[in-house]
Amino acid sequence: MENFELRGGVMHAEDVPLPEIAQAVGTPAYIYSSAAMERQARLFREALAPVGDPLIAYAVKANPNAAVLATLARAGLGADVVSGGELRRAIAAGIPAGKIVFSGVGKTREEMQFACDSDIFQFNLESEPEAEMLSEVAVAAGCQARVAFRINPAIDAGTHAKISTGKSENKFGIAEARAPAAYARAASLPGLEIQGIAIHIGSQLTDLSPLELAYAKIGSLIARLREAGHPISVADLGGGLGIAYDPDQPPPPTPADYGAMVTRVTRGWNVRLVFEPGRLLVGNAGILLTRVLRVKEGAGGPEATPFVIVDAGMNDLMRPTLYDAWHELRAVEPKGGHAIANVVGPVCETGDTFAMARRMSQVDEGDLLAFMTSGAYAATMASTYNSRPLAPEVMVNGNRFAVVRDRQSIEALIGADLMPPWLQDKSTEQS
Ligand code: LLP
Helix, strand or coil: CCCEEEECCEEEECCEEHHHHHHHHCCCEEEEEHHHHHHHHHHHHHHCHHHCCCEEEEEHHHCCCHHHHHHHHHCCCEEEECCHHHHHHHHHCCCCHHHEEECCCCCCHHHHHHHHHHCCCEEEECCHHHHHHHHHHHHHHCCCEEEEEEEECCCCCCCCHHHECCCCCCCCCEEHHHHHHHHHHHHCCCCEEEEEEECCCECCECCCHHHHHHHHHHHHHHHHHHHCCCCCCEEECCCCECCCCCCCCCCCCCHHHHHHHHHHHCCCCCCEEEECCCHHHHHHHEEEEEEEEEEECCCCHHHCCCEEEECCCCCCCCHHHHHCCCCCEEECCCCCCEEEEEEECCCCCCCCEEEEEEEEECCCCCCEEEECCCCCCCHHHCCCCCCCCCCCEEEEECCEEEEEECCCCHHHHHHCCCCCHHHHCHHHCCC
16 A cells, blocks of 8 residues: 555655545545556556557446546546446546446346447447347447457356356356357347457456466357357456455465466457456555544453444445455554554444454544555445445545545435425324
8 A cells, every 4th residue: 555654653645644634524534546546557557568458447336436537537447337327427537438348237228228329348248138138229229239248157266255256156147158159149139249258257356367267268268259250359358356455465466467367368369358457456545544433441341352433334334344354454643552452333233343353553532543445345335324424535646635525414315315295294293
């Protein structure tokens, strides 16, 4: 997390001291470093330079903030979207439709029509019925949809079960054995233009071998499909490359390791490659800044592990409770001492626990803490559970920072509910 470092005993985001941001916007708040995002985009691009001119389509779901999208758009990236909402966000932030791929098992007619009218680069189809619906939509709308089928390679990516997507029991893609029939069917449908093949086997992958195995399957399928007369000119190799969350764990493969593997496996494919990195680009470019509300003695008295209660909750950072994810916790102004603590949020659920028996910097009431590696799948997965307004997002650029999403006001949160007519009539109130 190069862009979140201690300077003079105070953690900075790039050149801005975090207490200054806390002062300006309060806590909890997500803080992003634009330099970190730009660096990751450059590293990924450089790692893949040997494969020609790939389309790097940022997986918008990782962090869809408009400022994040605009930063990556300026770095030349495209987008991988999974809903009409993400597609509109990507276009609005300046990502050209010609650099957008559309994934997802449940695209609606309306989403298909908007994407087809926008003339996106490619639809990644996940089933044959989806191909049929897209054909109908394209014919009715008078557009031509460039398509690929996403292949489910029946490979265990070795990641958490909830973020594995390439096993046969997962809902994603079509089975390898079904591919020839699916392509033949799509080729017979009007409005569709077969362009490519796609795969994505899971997220936070820390071993390249399942990816290599999956890509090898794609290589042989490309040859088979071409033999059957299908013009495959694009291979979308998905995202999923893991990042370091815990500095004490072995580091995951680097973009350079990944690039070398891809270059070796795809040699001779003669396609344009597409990649869909999400977490790799933004994960370590963000933190969640929080403040200690109070420290509570554990059951068993002063000797027991205390609870450090922070003002961020599971609604702001779902990953620990959803995937047992580990996020490093650093004091913004470390005092030198260390302690063992259970770090929890204010939400009324036992699962609102970020870390149990964690050895961390000694902290006291009022201190600022940073949940590291919170640039991906953090703000975007937040909810207002317990009527907690969504936290603001701040982007730092050198010595400046800007709020790129305001804290939701409690009035806006409550005001979104509407009262039905029968509850508006005061005369029917019971006394
Ligand atoms: N492409 C497709 C089709 C995907 O489904 C995903 C992620 C990506 C690309 C980007 O994967 P990445 O490079 O970020 O690993 N909420 C979970 C992660 C869910 C990922 C879903 N799909 C988490 O917090 O770990």
